[in-house]
Amino acid sequence: MDKPAQSLNNLDRLCRAQTLAAQLEALLSVTTGESGEGFRFLSDPHQGNFMWACADMAGELVNVLDEIEVRHA
Numbered sequence: 486m487d488k489p490a491q492s493l494n495n496l497d498r499l500c501r502a503q504t505l506a507a508q509l510e511a512l513l514s515v516t517t518g519e520s521g522e523g524f525r526f527l528s529d530p531h532q533g534n535f536m537w538a539c540a541d542m543a544g545e546l547v548n549v550l551d552e553i554e555v556r557h558a
Contacts (some may be wrong), residue, residue: 495507495553495554498550498553499553501544501549502549502553505542505549506546508542510540512535512542516535516536519522
């Protein structure tokens with residue numbers, strides 16, 4: 486793969502990783518502290534599904550970061 490195409494793919498992946506990280510941070514922010522009180526009032530299935538979605542998002546973030554090609558000097 487030529488360098489411009491590789492850079493574009495890495496840039497796309499980095500943007501996807503940043504998006505996933507921001508979304509995951511926003512989702513998890515409602516599970517702790519004062520806002521976490523409302524989260525804990527949800528039923529167990531709702532809490533479980535919410536955390537399952539967060540885990541899937543974290544897994545996707547790890548996969549995207551693994552796909553970013555780093556040039557070694």
